Amino acid sequence: MKNIDSFTHTRGESIYLDDIPTTIGTLYGVVFGSPIAHGKIKSLVLTDAEASEGVVRIFTHLDIPGINQIGGIIPDEPLMAEDEVHFNGMPIAFVVATSTEAATLACKKIKVEIEPLPVITDPRVARANNSLIVPPRTFKIGDSKNAFQDCKYIFEGLAETNGQEHLYIETQGAYALPAENNAIKVYSSTQGPTAVQRHMADVLGIPMHRIEVDVTRLGGGFGGKEDQATSWAVFCGLATFLLKKPVKYALHRMEDMRMTGKRNPYSSDFKIGLDENLKIIAYEAIFHQNAGASADLSPAVLERTLFHTTNTYYVPNVTATAYSCRTNLPPNTAFRGFGGPQGMFVIEAAIAKAAESLGVAADVIQERNLLQTGNELPFGQIVQSEASPCWEKATSLYDVENMKMEIAAFNNTNSVYKKGLSFMPICFGISFTKTPMNQARALVHIYTDGSVNISTGAVEMGQGVNTKMIQVASTIFSIPASLIKLNTTNTYRIANTSPSAASATADLNGRAVEVACNALKERLVEVAADTLKCDKGDIEIKNEGVFVKGELSSMNWKALIMAGYLKRISLSEHGHYATPGLHFDMTKEKGHPFAYHVFGTAITTVTVDCIRGIYDIDSVKLVHDFGSSMNPLIDKGQIEGGLVQGIGWMTMEEIVFDADGRLRSNALSTYKVPDIYSVPKNIDLHFLETDNDNLAIFKSKAVGEPPLMYGIGTFFALRNAIKAFNPNSDVAFAAPMTPEKVLLGLYHSKNG
Numbered sequence: 074m075k076n077i078d079s080f081t082h083t084r085g086e087s088i089y090l091d092d093i094p095t096t097i098g099t100l101y102g103v104v105f106g107s108p109i110a111h112g113k114i115k116s117l118v119l120t121d122a123e124a125s126e127g128v129v130r131i132f133t134h135l136d137i138p139g140i141n142q143i144g145g146i147i148p149d150e151p152l153m154a155e156d157e158v159h160f161n162g163m164p165i166a167f168v169v170a171t172s173t174e175a176a177t178l179a180c181k182k183i184k185v186e187i188e189p190l191p192v193i194t195d196p197r198v199a200r201a202n203n204s205l206i207v208p209p210r211t212f213k214i215g216d217s218k219n220a221f222q223d224c225k226y227i228f229e230g231l232a233e234t235n236g237q238e239h240l241y242i243e244t245q246g247a248y249a250l251p252a253e254n255n256a257i258k259v260y261s262s263t264q265g266p267t268a269v270q271r272h273m274a275d276v277l278g279i280p281m282h283r284i285e286v287d288v289t290r291l292g293g294g295f296g297g298k299e300d301q302a303t304s305w306a307v308f309c310g311l312a313t314f315l316l317k318k319p320v321k322y323a324l325h326r327m328e329d330m331r332m333t334g335k336r337n338p339y340s341s342d343f344k345i346g347l348d349e350n351l352k353i354i355a356y357e358a359i360f361h362q363n364a365g366a367s368a369d370l371s372p373a374v375l376e377r378t379l380f381h382t383t384n385t386y387y388v389p390n391v392t393a394t395a396y397s398c399r400t401n402l403p404p405n406t407a408f409r410g411f412g413g414p415q416g417m418f419v420i421e422a423a424i425a426k427a428a429e430s431l432g433v434a435a436d437v438i439q440e441r442n443l444l445q446t447g448n449e450l451p452f453g454q455i456v457q458s459e460a461s462p463c464w465e466k467a468t469s470l471y472d473v474e475n476m477k478m479e480i481a482a483f484n485n486t487n488s489v490y491k492k493g494l495s496f497m498p499i500c501f502g503i504s505f506t507k508t509p510m511n512q513a514r515a516l517v518h519i520y521t522d523g524s525v526n527i528s529t530g531a532v533e534m535g536q537g538v539n540t541k542m543i544q545v546a547s548t549i550f551s552i553p554a555s556l557i558k559l560n561t562t563n564t565y566r567i568a569n570t571s572p573s574a575a576s577a578t579a580d581l582n583g584r585a586v587e588v589a590c591n592a593l594k595e596r597l598v599e600v601a602a603d604t605l606k607c608d609k610g611d612i613e614i615k616n617e618g619v620f621v622k623g624e625l626s627s628m629n630w631k632a633l634i635m636a637g638y639l640k641r642i643s644l645s646e647h648g649h650y651a652t653p654g655l656h657f658d659m660t661k662e663k664g665h666p667f668a669y670h671v672f673g674t675a676i677t678t679v680t681v682d683c684i685r686g687i688y689d690i691d692s693v694k695l696v697h698d699f700g701s702s703m704n705p706l707i708d709k710g711q712i713e714g715g716l717v718q719g720i721g722w723m724t725m726e727e728i729v730f731d732a733d734g735r736l737r738s739n740a741l742s743t744y745k746v747p748d749i750y751s752v753p754k755n756i757d758l759h760f761l762e763t764d765n766d767n768l769a770i771f772k773s774k775a776v777g778e779p780p781l782m783y784g785i786g787t788f789f790a791l792r793n794a795i796k797a798f799n800p801n802s803d804v805a806f807a808a809p810m811t812p813e814k815v816l817l818g819l820y821h822s823k824n825g
């Protein structure tokens with residue numbers, strides 16, 4: 074099935090927040106954010122700003138009728154600062170005026186006096202100061218300490234990954250409207266409608282049932298709107314509630330870049346031990362996560378780092394400890410992979426270091442240690458692995474031996490250009506790591522003309538989930554997609570939704586649609602048997618018709634529905650799904666948190682210009698474990714998009730904060746993301762199709778986040794190309810590998 078959005082997207086008819094017509098009298102808000110990263114508020118003078126043209130009212134924390142708190146996991150994040158500010162851009166006031174321009178102008182007239190306090194931007198400094206978001210956590214299997222004594226080779230080192238700006242094309246925003254009886258309707262560009270509803274209720278001091286959150290679609294979220302869409306919606310809701318007027322706020326790109334959190338940067342230490350056969354016997358890692366000024370989702374991100382500490386390798390002795398460090402940066406948050414990539418980069422660095430030191434290719438170590446079905450992960454889950462099938466398929470299909478020979482020949486004959494190759498095998502756990510979040514609901518109505526209307530908790534953000542929801546209903550009812558309409562995501566239709574995240578949206582909501590459709594179908598089969606006077610077991614509903622013992626009867630889908638209506642059976646159903654078999658015990662750090670894992674192998678080749686330090690990504694050839702893809706075209710799009718986003722993180726996207734905690738890469742002129750010229754010249758994708766029972770919807774494995782991690786391969790391919798030019802180079806395991814770093818690496822030696 075074609076992506077249902079492709080028609081309206083290409084005609085420019087798709088509706089995003091800014092396409093919703095505003096009603097007469099709509100006011101516009103702008104947040105006034107702290108000009109410095111840390112300090113005590115001494116005075117706040119609003120008089121000039123209030124007198125500014127078009128200003129209706131300026132709100133501060135003093136205006137909040139409920140609680141001044143929007144923390145998702147722990148309550149450590151005020152909506153607006155009270156007496157201290159903790160990051161540059163932290164909201165202090167919300168200016169509401171007759172236009173965005175008037176509100177922006179008024180913001181400049183606000184006078185705030187802040188006594189500066191020391192600014193921390195480095196997570197290791199934060200840890201040294203004992204400035205942690207939550208107590209550290211340790212995952213442990215076997216006994217790494219003792220196991221190192223049996224290792225022939227031991228290597229230690231440091232690995233760092235920087236943050237990443239989400240850069241969704243649609244910036245954050247919301248539009249709130251007053252409804253009768255003190256209720257509010259809010260349109261929000263959020264991945265988590267229920268999070269918006271819950272926090273707005275808390276801030277306004279009213280029950281959740283008075284808040285209707287509606288989401289048509291997002292122009293991208295990538296995790297940046299899982300928790301961080303909430304505050305903007307709550308600001309609008311607060312002003313609407315107090316003014317009884319519609320209020321809208323859509324952030325300017327530079328506001329969005331300055332005030333919202335990004336992917337958590339990590340600084341990590343590793344120690345890896347191998348035996349004489351290059352089997353990894355022991356691994357230790359210490360992760361320092363830069364959480365920013367408040368928890369947001371960082372504790373959950375930290376947990377996923379621990380879950381992916383060993384990537385796709387079996388290691389019998391592991392000790393991994395993770396610190397979530399509080400700094401004076403905007404609170405960092407979910408970003409495609411959710412801490413997994415940050416953990417996986419570290420073990421890839423450890424393997425690269427071992428390989429370079431031992432003079433073997435990293436893929437020899439990687440291949441020898443791939444997870445096998447039945448292996449136990451450090452947190453106790455027994456894995457069902459496709460790691461080796463993906464690896465083997467990739468090496469044979471793409472003739473890696475020949476690729477390696479060609480690269481060696483190229484490097485032997487070229488002194489100015491050097492090529493590098495790397496393998497990046499991945500393993501990603503599917504499910505929210507917090508078990509209770511793995512539930513979803515769907516509401517399915519069949520109207521008397523046979524048309525179907527579906528609501529779910531899934532938010533469309535470009536990943537194609539709406540198409541998949543329609544596919545589920547269309548497959549179960551065996552009717553064309555044109556008979557099915559999907560509603561906007563709305564908290565009045567579907568309650569208590571988990572955010573659309575963790576790559577699990579299609580699985581969870583699709584299963585709920587499946588449950589509802591199957592229940593309806595069961596009732597319809599009874600109606601058909603009753604009407605056609607035959608056995609239930611002989612009835613089949615397919616191809617828009619009713620079949621009896623394999624023969625098409627006189628009853629079609631539309632007549633069946635009408636018969637059901639006349640018999641007064643319910644043509645509506647609310648389906649509920651909760652992933653079975655999941656559990657995790659945080660006191661032991663053991664359990665079975667994931668429904669299943671997704672595997673794959675990417676082979677990346679690059680060419681480095683050894684005079685300029687610039688480079689091309691020649692090809693990424695990959696084999697990805699889709700299970701049985703229910704929509705190969707959408708899934709292929711996710712692979713390509715995720716891969717390129719991962720390459721951006723690893724190569725060119727460079728977030729720079731100065732020592733004062735001010736974002737210097739605060740616009741698209743200073744923050745470079747991949748464009749059509751920087752994507753791999755060639756992406757080859759092969760589907761590893763398996764028919765194993767998994768918990769995915771229609772056995773079609775989740776695909777949203779895993780491909781991002783293929784991008785990590787580019788870092789190591791570049792490193793190998795640098796080594797081909799200068800074997801003595803000792804370029805740090807610090808992403809992103811910008812052309813500047815490549816250039817320094819090319820001419821750097823171990824002795825300085």
Ligand code: MTE
Nearest residue numbers: 293294295409535536574575576577578777
């Ligand atoms: N693809 C597009 N086009 N836009 C997005 O915002 N978000 C990613 C991924 N793919 C995203 C995307 C992230 S972070 C997640 S968790 C999943 O999609 C969420 O959707 P899913 O659960 O339906 O895979």
Ligand code: HPA
Nearest residue numbers: 373411505506507574575
């Ligand atoms: N992934 C994404 N988002 C989440 C998760 C997760 O595992 N847990 C809580 N929010």
Ligand code: MOS
Nearest residue numbers: 296408409574575
């Ligand atoms: Mo994705 S980071 O789970 O929104």
